[in-house]
Amino acid sequence: MRQKSRKLILTFHTTTAAIAMESLCQRRAMPGRLIPVPREITANCGMAWCAEPREEELLRRAVEEEKIPVAGWYQVEI
Numbered sequence: 001m002r003q004k005s006r007k008l009i010l011t012f013h014t015t016t017a018a019i020a021m022e023s024l025c026q027r028r029a030m031p032g033r034l035i036p037v038p039r040e041i042t043a044n045c046g047m048a049w050c051a052e053p054r055e056e057e058l059l060r061r062a063v064e065e066e067k068i069p070v071a072g073w074y075q076v077e078i
Contacts, residue, residue: 004078005077005078006053006075007052007053007076007077007078008032008050008051008052008053008056008059008074009035009038009048009073009074009076009078010048010049010051010072010073010074011041011044011045011070011071011074012044012045012049012068012069012070013044013069014044014045015046017045017068017069017070018034018045020068021034021068024062024063024066024068025049025062028062030055030058030059031051031052031058032049032050032052032055033049033050033051034047034048034050038078041076044071056073
């Protein structure tokens with residue numbers, strides 16, 4: 001069985017915002033990946049960005065610069 005670890009989860013109201021996040025991170029070689037929203041969290045579009053908690057500051061700056069609307073920031077064990 002895979003051991004759970006704490007992850008930073010960003011949720012989005014729209015699929016467009018989730019895809020914009022993926023595009024931003026690919027362009028800037030930033031960490032993370034798109035995942036289905038964990039069941040502990042609800043979100044409108046069903047997609048979330050998952051990264052290590054230590055990357056939060058980097059990701060916050062990037063979404064602010066690119067004006068990507070993030071619905072919520074969470075840290076969960078998945």
